Amino acid sequence: MDWDKLRVFHAVAEAGSFTHAGETLHLSQSAVSRQISALEDSLKVALFHRHARGLLLTEQGELLFRTAHDVFAKLAMTEAQLMDAREKPSGEIRVTATVGLGANWLTPRIREFIELYPEITVNLILADRELDLGMREADIAIRLRAPVQPDLIQRKLMTVNHHLYxxxxxxxxxxxxxxxEDVIDFNLIVYGDEAPTNIANVNWVMKELSELGKEIVPVFKVNNVYGLLLAVQSGLGIASLPDYIVQGHSNVVRILPDMGGPSFDSYYVYPEELRKSKRVTIFRDFLIQKVAESAF
Structure with a gap:
């Protein structure tokens, strides 16, 4: 099977169109289309259903895509290992984290890491969904709960605590x-209906007040912790926030310091195949040091 055509097929299957795949591969739409047609002719099967709205993989195309994806993931892993074999670590590491943790705590610390290791490029992917490390959607994940996949290595990074701000x-x-009890008389900001499922009792203030026989109607609901922070900063009201997210924000004040909300451990997670990767271990050790320097 022609590797160039397979590479083009893999890009098209991921992009869902000849045009978008061509942009990724720096090829024209017609050149991509010709490569796919030639691959289909050589295999004597249709790999895509052509529709006006885009491309859909056929059953045979799905089979080839799964195999090709696995092959290219292994090649990427081998490339990373070969690059790590050099004396000085270099190359890219793809890190995924939630929007709140990644944007507010991790991003401000990246400059120091890059200054220490200028040959390493950090590609930060902010997503509240969990990317599949086994399928190489990212190299490293900072998770707000322990991973359940058995082939992932985990290292506790920090304990996240919540307080009122x-x-x-x-x-x-x-x-x-x-x-x-006094909170009943103040504007309260809480998570909305699509609150994070990995945090137990995320709207703990509402529960506390309910158990005291107090009913309160929140002034504002939002399903993202960064949205909560911005609402608090604007002076809208009081909210429960994780302590890490308020670091560096002087216009946010903790109230009722003895009253705490839910806490949970966060983890530094990566695939077993990257156990010996210098970039992965260097970044892990850097973050552990930054956590130790933080006062949560």
Whole structure:
């Protein structure tokens, strides 16, 4: 089987169109189309259903794509291992993290890592869904729960705690609650219906008030922790936030410090195949050091 045509097929299957695959491969749409047609002719099977809205893999195309994806993933893994065999670590590491953790805690620390290891490029993928490390959607994941896949290596990174926060302007205008019962008289911001499922009792303030016989209607709901932070910073009200997300934000103040919400461990996760990767271990050790320097 022609490797060039297989490479083009893999790109088209991932992109879902000749045009988008051509942009990735730096080829024209017609050149990509000719390569696919030639591959189909040589295999004597149709690999795609052509539709006006795009391309869909046939049953035979799905089979070839699964095999090709596995082959290219293994080649990428081998390339990473060969690059790590050099004395000085270099190349790209693809790291995935949730939007809140990745944007607010991890991103501000990347500059220091790049200054220490200028030959390494960090490709940060922010996604609240869990990317499949086994299928090489990323090399490293910072997860807010322990992975369940048996072929992944995990290292506890930090314990995430939640507390109540508000902006100084909000507290100056409305006062500061001294007990959890007082929160009933303040604007409360909570997670919406699509709250993170990996955090137990994420809207713990609502539950606490309910158990005290207090019913409250939140002033605002949002399904993303970064949205909660921005709402608090704007002076809208009080919200439960993970402590890591408020670091570096002087316009956010913890209230009721003895009243804590849910806590959970976060993990540095990577595939077994990357156990000996210098880039993976260097980045892991760097983050462990940064966690130790943080005061959560």
């Amino acid at each position: 508000a902006s100084p302007d909000f507290l100056k205008k409305h006062g500061t609650p001294s007990t959890i």
